[in-house]
Amino acid sequence: MSAELQQFTAFEQPTTLLGLYNLTRRGSALSTYSADGMAAKVKNMAQRAKPEIKVRVDTRKSYSTLDKLEGVVSITALSDTRFDTVEIDFVGTSKTFVERLTAAPSINGRSEAFHQFLKLSQPIPETSIPPLRTLEAGKTYDFPFLFVIPQQLLPRICQHRISSESVRDAHLQLPPTLGDHEIEGDVHSDDIAPWMAKISYAVLAKITRTKDDGQASVVAIKTQRVRIRPAMDEAAPLTVDHKHSDYHLRKEKNIKKGVFKGKLGVLVMEAAQPKSLRLQVPENDASTTTMVTVKLRFDPREENSQPPRLGSLVSKLKIATYFATKAFRNYPAKVDTMLDLAQGVHTEQLALSSRCVAGVEWRQRSVCAPQSPPRRRDSAVSTASVDESSTPQASERYNGRVFHTANILVPITLPSNKTFVPTFHSCLVSRTYSLTLQLSCNGVAGPTLELKVPVQVSAEASTEAVATAHQRVSLANIAEAATQEAEEFFRPRRLSPPGEELVGNSQLAQAAGEAPPDYSLFANTHRVSVFG
Template sequence: MMSLRQSHQMEELGISKAASKVLNWRRSCKLEIKLADYYLAKIYSSGSLVQGYLAISLTADICASSITISLDGVTTIRTVGQKLTTTTTHRFLKMDLISPNILELVGTTLKKNGSYEIPFQFTLPDQLDSTACAHDAVSTTVTDTHLLLPPAVGRDWDRDDMSPGVVKVEYGINACVTSNSSLNTGNSQVFTAKRTIRFIPRLSESPPLHVSLKSPRYKLRGTKSLRGNSLKRPFGTISAAAMQPEPLHLQAYGTAIAPTVIDVTLTFNPDIDGITPPKLDSTSLSLRSYTWHQADPYQAFPDQDEKPCLKQPFVVTIALAVDCPQISWTRHDLAAPSHALNLATLGLERVSWEGKSKRLRVSSPEHAVICRSSPERRTLVQTPPAPGATELSSPSLPERALHHDYDNFESPEPLIDAESSLPLTCSSNRESRAALPVAPSQHPTPPYVLCPRLASLIMYYLDHVFVWQFPYYQFKSSLGNRGWLLTCLSNGGSLSHAALALSTLHRDASQKRCSYNQEAFEFHSMALRELCQLSQHTEAETLLNDRAKLAEFIAASLTLISFEVFNGAEYDWVPHLDAVTAVLAMHSPGALLRTSSLSENDLPSPINTSADDNHELEPDLEFLVAEALWHDILACATTGRVPRIPYRHWLEGSSIVMADLMGCYNWVMIAIGDLAHLNAWKRDMKQKGTLSVPELVRRGQRIEKKLQDGIAELRRAAKAGGDIRGNVSPAPYVSQTFALASLVLSSTIVSGPCASLPEVKDAVLESVVVLRDWPQSVPLRGLVWPLYIIGCMAEANLQDVFESLLCRIREESGGFGNSGTVIKLLKSRWAAPSIRNDDGLELVFQTGGNSEDLFDEAYIVKMSLPKSV
């Protein structure tokens, strides 16, 4: 959460690593980065978790003014000239750690001979944000390629990466501790540490290249004249034509290669009748890589640009051994006699590497192109701007005529104070709130007036996005009054900008606009800056004790979680969830939540609007805590950890009713959390070699007993009220579906994913009955999580039911979300052959390098195939 400006200052100035050691020759503070589950040859990939901790050892007392930990990706390109050699460094990836452990240490004195540990966890993304590539390009294909993460290049690999020595791509964990001015030195000290990691992205297959006949580099057809010797006239021509082959899929560790073939058609045209086709003596095959590099961003692919490229690429060629194929000629009687060989196949599944005993990691030319093509990536926590430098205004947009009821793209208008005509800046907003703490004896700060365009986006959020986020929200419940939300959305803070970002994303996606990301990400960046500044300029104790600031922090973080997941991010939402769970874990239900309930007409607001109403002076946090619990429990599927919030204390010892917000009863959520603990216990015992199967069964049965009792009660209630007509409550239907999915999940943890087990078949069949009788007034879009779990265990005769339900959800959501991805994952799961080993195919709360991620709004379920031992 702290600025990385100082931590990267030496690197940006070009000061070497040795020089930084000289600056810190006293070494009163030693930093060491420890990585979990790390070994020398480990290679990370897209979606991999980089976990570990920063160890701080002290030989003298220091006052830590800032502590930062980040995951960075940096490219270094050295341009060698006749008289001058220049080196260009560019940081394309920057992810800052948000951790309460840092807040506890910043501003305190770290004692001599003391040791401190700060855990960290980063998730390597699939690609950079769309705002990372802002330069001109000839096509969107070039821009999309620039947003792909390049592999680590130029380090001391134990294999050949076929790259030049002048290009280096490096990923690493950077840590920096800055101390205040000391009496001994008279100035501040900066202590840094760095730990590099190896990274190879997981890339999707690119479409075939468009190869013209005049292409100097790619050739799919060629013709040669045949002659006995150089003095004789040709006796014929032979032509070779080939289609573009399927790509070679090399795994990260180079231990396997997927088989592929190259189909070549040879055509021999004799000039004299009676000439037989020549004999094919040998076949050569080589792998060649081209690497272009320059300091300026590329506007087009160098090998496909119409303009000739003045710079020659760096070329590496490796000869491959291939067996000479057996061919047979077929005569075609045309105007002139000819012989043709159709589909002479060169098999690559038996390829062995010549000249190098090590296996290869192939580096695509596009990777080197994107090394210098994208500006600095939008980070998880933006570096805060100078005071007064950023206005709370709508993002700047090019003038365009867009006709829609909710938007009017005119010149951006700032948020305006009700009693002033001057733009309200971020710093003035924070200073006014800090200088005027709300108390019963003070009048609150006057409300801010939104410009019409931003007001329309706020109303769009309340009318459309909110209902889409919380499809089972009960307006008649104790959580039903959204007056507090409207007040927060109108104050111009971090929650306001986060909601504007989410509203813009949803609105433009529903209209299928091609350029909707730009404005949404600008609002998103504003929200991140506001949230970062709120955390930096607010002491930890103040944040924990001030209900208004706490509500703003939690609400903005949760909204950013929704934005990241709705936008398709896989793990960028995890730091926001960690921050919320860390804050809520420090509170108890009795201390945080109000003991007295409010009436329906009360307007609980995190922003104090009246000095006479004590209820309105305190924010109602039940809504936010319920949403945070929902995310924390269901996120165990992707993080592979247990819930960080003590969910039993909140769901059993407070007035929180999850059904009023998420449509699921408390006992179902408790069971899902217990399953996460059960799986963590099983994994831990298995690693220690002390797993007791009877104990595992007993623990699983206790959870299943509670689920079965709850489902039986829901059945009895449904029969008793079966003839009642009127408003249908979604909670019984939603809870029963989640409970049945939990039974399936419990069976996979205890017995493995066997669809033929009686308890699994019964749960799947009962869920089909529930879904068949589903009321039309209750939406289905909140059920992707249980539908995926149950659908994975569905037999062939029931798979069409789940596919049709997910297609219906996709239609209800207007294509916004990941229901289409879920359908593809289920089809892939159903088409996959049944593979069993000692552990079986597990459908559990875990992650893995070969696993696939599934996102349903903020809910993820993980399905991974463990490697055989």
């Protein structure tokens, strides 16, 4: 073995043993360091863990106007946590987005809008705040809250341009929950809302702390969604323009004997807006119904021509949800969504009923003869929503003297497998309803007549809300009576001495020396001097 090799081996051996020894020592040190570091990380994670917040509310399917929303916010910290404020709010928000694909690539894309139209804050007394504003580890703090669902929104919520004050009044009404699928225990409800529109209400609990730079940071936050269905009264019927594309209250069709035969006459179909579909309180399982009266008139081409035999009458309910990323200036319409890229509409149609109306009786009338007064019927049978005695106007080119009329009562019932919300109009979202009535005839050639009639969906207030309203009215009457009594007490009066003719003429004057009745027992008592 050469000297170089002996030197390398001699140098390599001690170095290798020393390296193994040092490596073993480092491994032991590394293991110790890793365990200490892991414990430190776990401790830091525990210290940085957010407090757990639970929001508990009363178990109820939905809340109405003037209902009380009560509950408790429970906060549990895993470690001592400093904070500055604990906020409990009841908020209402609406979110919309519109996607448009046009020929110009520069304006393609998606626009979104967000609007917080309601915020009620629960005041928290200082006595409920933990000492030194520190949440102790493992301790649970309860903060009760109470909110009353308001009747309407503040005027500052709707400050954009509008076409009329009625639109402003509609926008200040509390809108119902729409399209919110994150409500606990309400996952199977279908309110026929598109993904492009969402109105939600929630109880929001938040813990904040101010940083060194003065900015507030959120330590923990928790929301609890609730469903709101406010009470809605029936509004006045819509004034429908005959040229309006959304509604058609009257249709005329020529009735023919056959494809290559002559005309029998003109069939007129007419209907008015019925009473609203009144949603009952959630505790009441009664169905929501209304009645539509379809009025028919047949103007024959010849006086001896008989009216056509009716076939079936199909009714459908059309639900339209309008949404926009800019505030509505007017009540939305379908034609506006085609002209404005910031608006959209989602429609869905539900089949209601299909009835055979072949047994409807026609009544012959004469233009010259006076019409007989309407026959009085029992109130249980009289379910028409409009006056049956009124007769539709004649067709445009009819100059005859004889015509025929008939009335068809169509019951409308909302399906039970859907969740309906009242008709409403807000700044970004609106919901409207309409009825499609299709009438067909048998034995004649001609198209089907179709009407599109507007209908409203209103909602009753809950029992609690009605009691609260009566209580408020009673308190208001008491306050008004107290105010009138106070005004009467402080009303200025003019005092003056009585006239000479009244002096000495009082009939209540007592005889001289006669004591008052209450002091008759003490009239003969003698006075005793204490000084003797």
